[in-house]
Amino acid sequence: MSGRGEATxxxxxxxxxxxxxxxxxxxxxxxxxxxxxxxxxxxxxxxxGGKDSIVMLHLALKAFxxxxxxxxxxxxxxxxxxxxxxxxxxxTVVEHGLRLSVAxxxxxxxxxxxxxxxxxxxxxxxxxxxxxxxxxxxxxxxxGGGRRDEEKARAKERVFSLRDEFGAWDPRRxxxxxWSLYNGRRRQGEHVRxxxxxxxxxxxVWEYIARERIELPEIYFTHKREVFLRDGMWxxxxxxxxxxxxxxxxxxxxRYRTVGDMSCTGAVDSYAATVDEVIRELAGSVLTERGxxxxxxxxxxxxMEDRKREGYF
Amino acid sequence: xxxPTGAASLLRLxxxxxxxxxxxxxxxxLLHDCQAVLADQLAAVERVSRExxxxxxxxxxxxxxxxxxxxxxxxxxxxxxxFATARRRFILADTPGHVQYTRNxxxxxxxxxxxxxxxxxxxxxxxxxxxxxxxxxxLRVPHMVLAVNKMDLVDYDESVFHGIxxxxxxxxxxxxxxxxxxxxxSALGGDNVVHRSASMPWYDGPTLxxxxxxxxxxxxxxxxxxxxxxxxxxxxQTSGEFQDYRGYAGRLSSGVLRRxxxxxxxPSGLRSSIAAIDRLGERDAEFAFAPQSVTLRLADDLDVSxxxxxxQLDDPPRVTQDVTATVCHLADRPLRAGDxxxxxxxxxxxxxxxxxxxxxxxxxxxxxxxxxxxxxxNEIGQLTLRTAAPLPIDDYRKDRRTGSFLLVDEADGxxxxxxxVGALAHPEELAHPEExxxxx
Numbered sequence: 001m002s003g004r005g006e007a008t009x010x011x012x013x014x015x016x017x018x019x020x021x022x023x024x025x026x027x028x029x030x031x032x033x034x035x036x037x038x039x040x041x042x043x044x045x046x047x048x049g050g051k052d053s054i055v056m057l058h059l060a061l062k063a064f065x066x067x068x069x070x071x072x073x074x075x076x077x078x079x080x081x082x083x084x085x086x087x088x089x090x091x092t093v094v095e096h097g098l099r100l101s102v103a104x105x106x107x108x109x110x111x112x113x114x115x116x117x118x119x120x121x122x123x124x125x126x127x128x129x130x131x132x133x134x135x136x137x138x139x140x141x142x143x144g145g146g147r148r149d150e151e152k153a154r155a156k157e158r159v160f161s162l163r164d165e166f167g168a169w170d171p172r173r174x175x176x177x178x179w180s181l182y183n184g185r186r187r188q189g190e191h192v193r194x195x196x197x198x199x200x201x202x203x204x205v206w207e208y209i210a211r212e213r214i215e216l217p218e219i220y221f222t223h224k225r226e227v228f229l230r231d232g233m234w235x236x237x238x239x240x241x242x243x244x245x246x247x248x249x250x251x252x253x254x255r256y257r258t259v260g261d262m263s264c265t266g267a268v269d270s271y272a273a274t275v276d277e278v279i280r281e282l283a284g285s286v287l288t289e290r291g292x293x294x295x296x297x298x299x300x301x302x303x304m305e306d307r308k309r310e311g312y313f
Numbered sequence: 314x315x316x317p318t319g320a321a322s323l324l325r326l327x328x329x330x331x332x333x334x335x336x337x338x339x340x341x342x343l344l345h346d347c348q349a350v351l352a353d354q355l356a357a358v359e360r361v362s363r364e365x366x367x368x369x370x371x372x373x374x375x376x377x378x379x380x381x382x383x384x385x386x387x388x389x390x391x392x393x394x395x396f397a398t399a400r401r402r403f404i405l406a407d408t409p410g411h412v413q414y415t416r417n418x419x420x421x422x423x424x425x426x427x428x429x430x431x432x433x434x435x436x437x438x439x440x441x442x443x444x445x446x447x448x449x450x451x452l453r454v455p456h457m458v459l460a461v462n463k464m465d466l467v468d469y470d471e472s473v474f475h476g477i478x479x480x481x482x483x484x485x486x487x488x489x490x491x492x493x494x495x496x497x498x499s500a501l502g503g504d505n506v507v508h509r510s511a512s513m514p515w516y517d518g519p520t521l522x523x524x525x526x527x528x529x530x531x532x533x534x535x536x537x538x539x540x541x542x543x544x545x546x547x548x549x550q551t552s553g554e555f556q557d558y559r560g561y562a563g564r565l566s567s568g569v570l571r572r573x574x575x576x577x578x579x580p581s582g583l584r585s586s587i588a589a590i591d592r593l594g595e596r597d598a599e600f601a602f603a604p605q606s607v608t609l610r611l612a613d614d615l616d617v618s619x620x621x622x623x624x625q626l627d628d629p630p631r632v633t634q635d636v637t638a639t640v641c642h643l644a645d646r647p648l649r650a651g652d653x654x655x656x657x658x659x660x661x662x663x664x665x666x667x668x669x670x671x672x673x674x675x676x677x678x679x680x681x682x683x684x685x686x687x688x689x690x691n692e693i694g695q696l697t698l699r700t701a702a703p704l705p706i707d708d709y710r711k712d713r714r715t716g717s718f719l720l721v722d723e724a725d726g727x728x729x730x731x732x733x734v735g736a737l738a739h740p741e742e743l744a745h746p747e748e749x750x751x752x753x
Contacts, residue, residue, distance in 0.1 A: 017569065017602045018531050021323040021402045030593060030606035031564045034544040038619050038660070062593040063606070066558055067549040148393045155392040162726075175728040176391075176416065176643050178423035179717045180564075181657050185726030199404055201395045287353050 022208055026059065029196040031180060032159055033063040036141055036194050037070050039184035043141035043194070047073035047100065048081075049089030050259040051216055052145030055205055056196055058214055060143075061096060072099035074142070076130050078122035079106040080240040080262040088217040101137070103129035120241035121263040131167040134191055141184065141192045149201045150289060159198045165189035202289050203282055210275045219256045222273050227252050233266030257289055321397070324530050327406040327421035327454070329414075329445035330431025335462045339431060339500035340394060340407050341372025343522065346507035349396035391421045400526050415448060415676065415691040419641040419731055422452040423717070426530040429458045429521070430481075434467045434497070438480045444676045446481070450488035451639065451693065451733070453713055456528055457485060459495040460521060464513065465502055471515045489738075494528075496521050532567075534602040538628040539568030539576075540707070540715045542659035543621045547608055560591060560608035561617055563660065566714035568625065569602040570609070578615060579622045579705035580632045585613040620661030622705045622715070630705040630715060636698040637671075638718070638732040639709070640688070647687035648696075648720070648730055656700060656732075658718040664701040665720070671695040672737055681737060688730075695737035709733035 019027070036043055045060065047053045060069045073093065077086075093100045105125050108114040114125050134142065148155050158174055160182045175183055184192050197205070209216065227234040227250065228243040235242050237249045240262050254267035255278075272278040330336035344350050350358075359370045394405040406421035408414070422428055428449040432442050449457055459481045467473045478495035485493040496505055497516050504510030507522045519527065547560040570576070575586045591608040592598040601607040609623060617623070624630060642648050648667060656665040673685040673694040681695070688694045709716030720730040 021321050024323045027606040038545050066555045067547045149395040176420045178731045181719050
């Protein structure tokens with residue numbers, strides 16, 4: 001692996017020039033960011049402090065260097081976030097002099113616009129605060145860290161994904177994307193979700209983190225944690241509502257493979273303490289990222305698809 | 314999950330074929346045998362297979378559509394699949410076969426370096442095979458594989474395979490496809506997909522995956538003239554070091570640019586030279602090459618903005634307001650002469666009017682019908698555009714990136730038409746280039 005930011009030149013049979021897959025993906029993502037900055041008036045980047053959003057921000061910083069990133073960050077805070085992730089988020093914002101606005105699910109519950117679900121999970125509750133933030137910020141584009149390798153409903157997602165005035169994804173109105181021509185034109189009130197990491201896989205993300213020496217919240221690496229088993233997943237014990245009933249807490253050596261709402265993001269047993277160890281662990285994994293860690297996707301076969309149509313990420 | 318590789322190369326491929334040819338099974342097999350299908354995905358497939366009364370897991374279910382598609386009776390054009398080996402990463406554009414196949418295949422093929430055309434060994438080269446090959450040829454996909462599937466249903470007969478391979482190779486060379494690699498497979502049993510077949514000892518060529526790993530798909534940027542569409546102007550306007558920084562951000566769509574190279578900015582025609590190249594995170598690089606995203610600074614203070622193109626002096630693109638192009642119409646509403654549209658080309662967007670519809674290609678006979686009144690979705694034709702401002706364009710056959718464009722509906726933003734600069738190859742030429750060459 002090469003040093004920070006340096007392109008890796010691979011030997012080519014014709015003594016030509018050739019880029020490694022990480023360089024090709026990086027270049028493509030930067031191209032997408034620059035297209036978006038040019039085509040939209042008020043974009044914002046969804047930033048949770050999770051690894052995909054951290055990589056996305058890293059790419060945006062590179063795309064516009066030495067100018068500042070020409071958009072702000074937006075986070076929908078469920079109130080059940082991992083404190084390590086929130087503090088990493090806040091440090092990152094300060095370090096790069098960025099603007100962050102946070103939409104709190106709790107505010108919407110407090111004033112009655114949303115109701116707590118019986119199972120206590122707040123992931124599905126993010127849609128309303130998100131669309132509210134889009135309307136308030138008059139955003140015409142939102143960058144999301146979604147990758148097509150994550151899930152079936154995402155495999156058909158466009159890089160520029162059109163959402164109607166209700167934030168909904170209508171498969172009939174999705175536009176064919178050809179070559180590297182991205183069409184961001186939209187009607188008044190509509191917005192576009194832009195996915196600069198569309199073609200990255202989980203492994204690409206980690207290899208890029210290694211190459212660029214990107215810092216992540218510590219919960220991505222092995223640590224001892226109080227967890228309990230629910231629906232086959234190790235959930236973190238905490239104020240959000242677990243454990244309950246007959247669920248019992250135990251202390252395990254775990255790490256997080258994805259980071260989301262604490263009520264539905266499972267930890268995996270792991271001893272991986274460094275980025276390289278995580279990469280080795282992933283190479284041997286028999287479960288997908290979401291299959292291993294996300295209770296919300298397992299609710300039904302079309303769970304992600306349903307949430308996407310309602311205006312979820 | 315793939316082995317970590319550090320630096321691998323990337324191959325983009327597209328599949329062409331229908332469910333009947335076993336395309337979904339092939340894609341499922343490729344993913345499965347490359348360990349790109351993990352336990353939870355396989356468990357879901359096995360569960361659904363059992364529910365449908367099947368004895369073994371139907372790998373085609375891995376590429377099953379979305380519920381929204383089934384409910385609305387539509388097909389979303391392309392699904393992207395990812396798999397990897399120690400040597401290469403693959404992005405597979407999986408295009409549905411039957412419904413709106415032209416539009417889907419054109420979309421998938423537009424970024425592909427290799428097309429896999431699937432044939433059912435029992436049926437041989439059909440009209441559909443010829444159509445798929447013709448579309449891949451039109452889109453200038455550099456490499457083509459003919460996967461002769463269902464060999465198990467023809468008793469792994471060598472002569473059946475060779476008959477199909479010969480016929481298709483002859484046809485492909487008439488289309489101007491430089492090389493087509495035929496491979497006998499059985500997607501159902503996994504023969505010659507990833508693992509070598511024990512049932513076809515007569516075949517000593519590569520398996521499909523071996524070929525995908527080995528095919529030399531790179532264009533050498535040094536062989537192409539440099540093209541740099543300016544996407545965005547970077548002016549930090551901060552005090553200090555970058556106070557006077559003015560950089561042109563973009564991605565080299567082809568070629569190589571070096572510090573000090575004389576360049577011309579199009580369409581204005583103003584000349585300058587490259588003062589500095591900032592590669593992502595690396596300041597003052599010696600050179601940059603396609604497809605790198607970089608930032609260029611010029612020696613002179615010119616008025617350069619988004620949509621302009623910085624190119625080398627030799628072999629520049631043509632600057633014109635009159636564009637003749639081969640198009641594939643994508644939208645449900647037809648395209649007609651006189652239509653006013655937006656044209657997206659490289660980083661430029663300009664107004665344009667469809668001056669004339671010159672021809673429509675009959676994909677069944679490969680004959681061109683002159684002067685159609687409209688082009689409907691999935692139809693391929695030739696048209697002439699007049700643009701509101703001059704554009705630097707290349708012929709698509711010379712450069713897939715600076716020779717391609719989209720037509721967009723100004724009112725609702727819908728993508729209407731995909732265009733490739735240059736006349737529709739005369740159908741006779743499309744089908745018989747050698748014979749035409751002989752006549753000359």
